[in-house]
Amino acid sequence: MQFWVIAxxxxxxxxxxxxxxxxxxxxxxxxxxxxxxxxxxNLVYLMFRTSNLDEALSGLKAINFLGANITIPYxxxxxxxxxxxxxxxxxxxAINTVLNKKGKLYGFNTDVYGIRKSLNVxxxxxxxxxxxxxxxxxxxxxxxNEVVVVNRNYSRACRLEKDFCCRAEPFKNxxxxxxxxxxxxxxxxxxMFPHCDASLIPxxxxxxxxxxxxxxxNPVKTKLVRDAxxxxxxxxxxxxxxxxxxxxxxxxxxxxxxxIESARKVIV
Ligand code: NAP
Numbered sequence: 001m002q003f004w005v006i007a008x009x010x011x012x013x014x015x016x017x018x019x020x021x022x023x024x025x026x027x028x029x030x031x032x033x034x035x036x037x038x039x040x041x042n043l044v045y046l047m048f049r050t051s052n053l054d055e056a057l058s059g060l061k062a063i064n065f066l067g068a069n070i071t072i073p074y075x076x077x078x079x080x081x082x083x084x085x086x087x088x089x090x091x092x093x094a095i096n097t098v099l100n101k102k103g104k105l106y107g108f109n110t111d112v113y114g115i116r117k118s119l120n121v122x123x124x125x126x127x128x129x130x131x132x133x134x135x136x137x138x139x140x141x142x143x144x145n146e147v148v149v150v151n152r153n154y155s156r157a158c159r160l161e162k163d164f165c166c167r168a169e170p171f172k173n174x175x176x177x178x179x180x181x182x183x184x185x186x187x188x189x190x191x192m193f194p195h196c197d198a199s200l201i202p203x204x205x206x207x208x209x210x211x212x213x214x215x216x217x218n219p220v221k222t223k224l225v226r227d228a229x230x231x232x233x234x235x236x237x238x239x240x241x242x243x244x245x246x247x248x249x250x251x252x253x254x255x256x257x258x259x260i261e262s263a264r265k266v267i268v
Contacts, residue, residue: 001024001025001026001027001029001030003029003030003033005029005033005044006037007033007036007037007044008042009044010042012042013042013043013044014042014043014044014064014065014066015043015044015045015046015063015065015066016032016043016044016045016046016065016066016067016068016069016253017045017046017047017048017060017065017068017069018045018046018047018048018068018069018070018071019048019050019053019056019057019068019069019070019071019074020047020049020050020069020070020071020072020073020074021049021050021051021072021073021074022049022072023047023048023049023071024049024193025192025193025218026047026071026218027217027218027242027267028045028047028069028071028246029045029046029047030266030267031242031243031246031263031266031267032045032246032250033045034263034266035247035250035256035258035263035266038258038262039254039256039258041254043066043253043254053070053074053077053078053081054081057078057081057098057105058081060098060100061100061103061105064100065100066099066100066253067097067098067099067100067249067252067253068097068098069096069097069098069246069249070095070096070097070098071096072132072133072134072189073132073133074133075094075095075096075111075132075133075134075136076093076094076132076133076136078094078095078098078107079093079094079095079107081105082095082098082105082106082107083104083105083106084104084105084106084107085106085107085108086106086107086108086109088108088109088112088113088137088140089107089108089109091112091140092109092112092133092136092137092139092140093136093163094109094111094132094133094134094136094137095107095108095109096108096109096110096111096133096245096249097109097110097248097249097252097253099252099253108249108252109137110244110245110246110248110249110252111133111134111137111141111241111245112137112140112141113244113245113248114137114240114241114242114243114244114245114246114248115137115138115141115142115241116141117240117241117244118213118236118240118241118244119141119142119183119185119211119213119236121142121145121182121183121211122144122145123144123145123146124145124146124182124183124211125145125146125148125180125181125182125183126142126145126146126147126148126181126182126183126184126185127147127148127150127177127178127181127183127184127185128142128147128148128149128150128166128185128187129149129150129151129184129185129186129187129188129190129200129201130149130151130186130187130188131149131151131153131156131157131159131160132156132187132188134187134215135149135151135160135187135188136160136163136164137187138185138187138215139160139163139164139166140164142183142185143164143165145183147164147165147166147167148166148167148168148169148177148181149161149166149167149168149169150168150169150170150171150173150174150177151168151171151188152171152188154168154170154171157169174200174201174205175205178201178205178206178207178210179207181210182209182210182211183210183211183212183213184201184210184211184212184213184228185213185214185215186200186212186213186214186215186216186222186224187215188200189216190216190224191214191216191222191223191224192216192218192222193218193219196219196222196223197223198223199222199223199224199227200224201224201227203227203230203231206227206228206231206233207231207232207233208231208232208233209233210228210231210233210234211233211234211235211236212224212225212228212233212234212235212236213235213236213238213241214235214236214237214238215238215241216238217237217238217239217241217242220237220239220268221237222237222238225237239264239267239268242267243260243263243264243267244260246263247260247263
């Protein structure tokens with residue numbers, strides 16, 4: 001993703017960034033730089049693809065970055081390099097936001113908040129696909145539901161069964177689980193740019209009473225969402241979660257909670 005950032009850089013400019021691998025799909029730099037400009041702050045948001053999170057975080061500390069977002073695949077690994085972690089981060093074993101305060105790194109999980117804001121369901125049967133950081137956030141945010149986790153690597157799904165009040169099932173049972181589910185959550189990168197024609201669920205398995213939430217937000221309408229919509233299911237784009245988690249991170253770094261609808265206009 002390419003866009004112009006017109007910013008005045010001086011010795012007081014503070015830096016924010018995204019750390020992950022890959023990062024090319026991300027709209028975080030676009031959104032955060034627009035919010036920075038709107039609120040007239042002396043900040044710039046960059047993105048770095050890294051294969052060494054430990055050194056990347058030490059580097060941020062050494063040059064006094066204000067903070068960072070952590071994305072795929074580092075949300076759980078990041079925990080061990082931080083000085084303190086917030087309640088949701090501890091409870092789900094993954095963080096996505098780092099604040100550097102006087103040389104100490106504080107970790108937060110704003111994904112849990114983003115999911116709660118996007119998908120308000122209780123006492124429903126929920127299928128979560130994936131067992132990484134985003135799936136862990138889903139299990140925590142949806143703990144008032146009956147959650148079944150399926151994942152390519154079954155033993156990783158079993159770890160979620162141990163850590164949260166949910167049930168792990170092998171992928172081969174997907175058809176039967178779909179029949180019993182009210183809500184379907186994709187917490188894997190399948191369908192994400194540039195592999196936009198991929199989906200983990202065959203179209204024939206969707207029913208019109210399903211609520212389908214895809215955390216992938218680039219493209220805004222993934223194949224999973226398009227297939228579900230064409231079967232009459234209600235769908236929620238990952239853009240909703242993206243906006244809520246991103247504005248919450250912005251508040252952690254700056255003390256300013258941006259207005260959600262004006263943030264939406266930047267990225268949709
Ligand atoms: P992660 O920690 O790397 O976990 C990825 C998960 O996806 C793992 O369970 C992995 O299975 C599974 N997976 C990966 N490739 C797969 C494939 N080809 N087929 C089947 N399963 C596959 O990543 P994450 O941080 O949880 O993020 C997952 C997705 O959620 C990403 O696309 C991310 O952009 C999105 N997300 C969106 C938002 C938002 O604001 N909308 C926020 C957070 C995350 P294995 O265990 O078998 O490897």
